[in-house]
Amino acid sequence: MPPHRDGQLSAGSPLVTRTCRVPDVSFRSFLAGQAAPRLYWTSPDGLEIAATGAVTRITATGGGRFDAVRNQATDLFDSVDTDDGPDATRPRLFGGFSFDTEHQPEPPWDGFPSAEFVLPHVQLTRTETETWLTVSASETATAEETLTEMQAEIETLPTMRPRGESPGIESTTPITSREEWCSQIRHATDRIRDGQLKKVVIATALEVELGESVVVPDILERLRTSYPECYRFLVQPTSSGGFFGAPPERLVSLRGGTVETEALAGSIGRGETPEEDDELATSLADSEKVREEHELVAETIRERLEPLASSVSVGERRLKRLSTIQHLQTPISAEIGDREHVLSVVEALHPTPAVGGLPLEDAMRTIRETEGFDRGWYASPVGWFDADGDGEFAVGLRSGVAANDRVTLFAGNGIVADSEPEAEWDEVQLKFLPILNELE
Structure with a gap:
């Protein structure tokens, strides 16, 4: 065409x-x-x-x-x-x-x-x-x-198009080495133990060289099959590159004065058997560290919504299972009437503690000093809005930016006082898999 x-x-x-x-x-x-x-x-x-x-x-x-x-x-x-x-x-x-x-x-x-x-x-x-x-x-x-x-x-286009071949991966290069990552996590936990922070999210990136140029619409179609329960998006402003992903997390939906959002924090891998899967889910739910991190996110979202809302409702914590990872999730809703625009809610919530940290200014300072690269639009609000101020935004996670035969992927972990650097490294690698699996 x-x-x-x-x-x-x-x-x-x-x-x-x-x-x-x-x-x-x-x-x-x-x-x-x-x-x-x-x-x-x-x-x-x-x-x-x-x-x-x-x-x-x-x-x-x-x-x-x-x-x-x-x-x-x-x-x-x-x-x-x-x-x-x-x-x-x-x-x-x-x-x-x-x-x-x-x-x-x-x-x-x-x-x-x-x-x-x-x-x-x-x-x-x-x-x-x-x-x-x-x-x-x-x-x-x-x-x-x-x-x-x-x-x-x-009318000349096909109704269906074969899934097609993935571009294949020639090599992967972490922007941050394992040793550097562990040092960054120790630096963050030192600040938390000193009382400067309650939590901070440290991210890293992975540069992927492909066997041929990536066709992002093909990758999105593959993600449809693998992650039907997630958002999927592409924002490609110029021919230089496109930001795409399959994030599991809704930042905000506003329709007719009702806000829907969620706390999604705390993650673990999937088991190879149903029994192992359930054991991992139980260990996630029982982890004091994970519960602390998750409750901190949920409470902060509630507090940020309250100045905009006539009422805020926090639902029961539950498990959200995806193909390669499972998370703790708490649904949150609010009534704000027709006086607020969805961008007002986006501004109030971004960045949530699930992608930034607390206190926010100290967490942002730590992120800038520690990560050593620009997150760009990673972990950011991506979505749409209309003339009424209604709209929907996802958090730009499980994502990458693609240009020709190169894709840069991003992932991050929430760090609290008792985070262990080696365990955090293993966990953050899981978060690259949704996109990596579709590129291979």
Whole structure:
């Protein structure tokens, strides 16, 4: 499928969207035939969106980036001319934020500023029952013409596309050696025991050289089979590289004034037999260290939601099992009415103690001094929001940034006073496996 024209907005132009129903097709075939920017989002509740092109981009930097994005989006959504498509096809801005406001868009994060959201030119939306094509542009004629052209092209795509071969791994190189990692963990635990910190999350990265260029839509399709209970996303702002992953953790969902979030902290591997699996789960639930870490995360999320909410409800802790790892999970919900935007909630929660630490400023200082690399968009809010301020964001974990025949993967562990460096090293290696397994 040839690249399409972007119906880019000029200053003061209205946003025009047009929608039609199309036969169900392979979303990965659609994405593979398109040039950057490319976007993909699917959530465990079944919504799936593949999009390409940019009608407009919203970017921001610095400490006021959440408000800046929100204000620019409000101006954009104030003049929308849309047809009578279903609610699932409504205009949305897709993107995310860097983990740290000090982030600079340098390799491997070329093209990823501190905050960027894209309103796509062409979007495919799959609901539980139907597939829809939406085109957004600055002029009605452009939107309607492109809709007709893209409808004809989409009808030529296959309904299914074979899973395909993975690119294969030539070599892997840890950015942090085992010895360096253990030293970093000892440094962190010393600060915790001295009372400077309660918890800090230390991350590392793995550079992966591939046998051939990676086709990210193919990897996302493989992740669909392996991790159907997770989010899956791709944010590719330029041809330089794409950030993708299959995170298990929802940061926030806001619909009609109801916030849904969760504490996901504490992890262990999967057993080779059901009995071993259950033994590992029991040891996870019984670990005083893990319970302390998990309860710290859940309590902090509750405290951060309270100033925004009329009520906050914390559910029962439970086990969340994935293919290669299992976690402790506590669901949390809140009622905030219609006065708050999802970005206000994102700003209040990011970074949660599950990816940052406590106290937050001290944890961030420790992360900057200790890790020795820029997290970029790893462990950051990635998702979408609409004109009503509703939206959904995942935490950018179990993720990597890909360019040609190289992928850089990221993973981190929550460190508390009695964390053991060698055990933390073994645990963090498990968190690379979801993506590594699909690349091999």
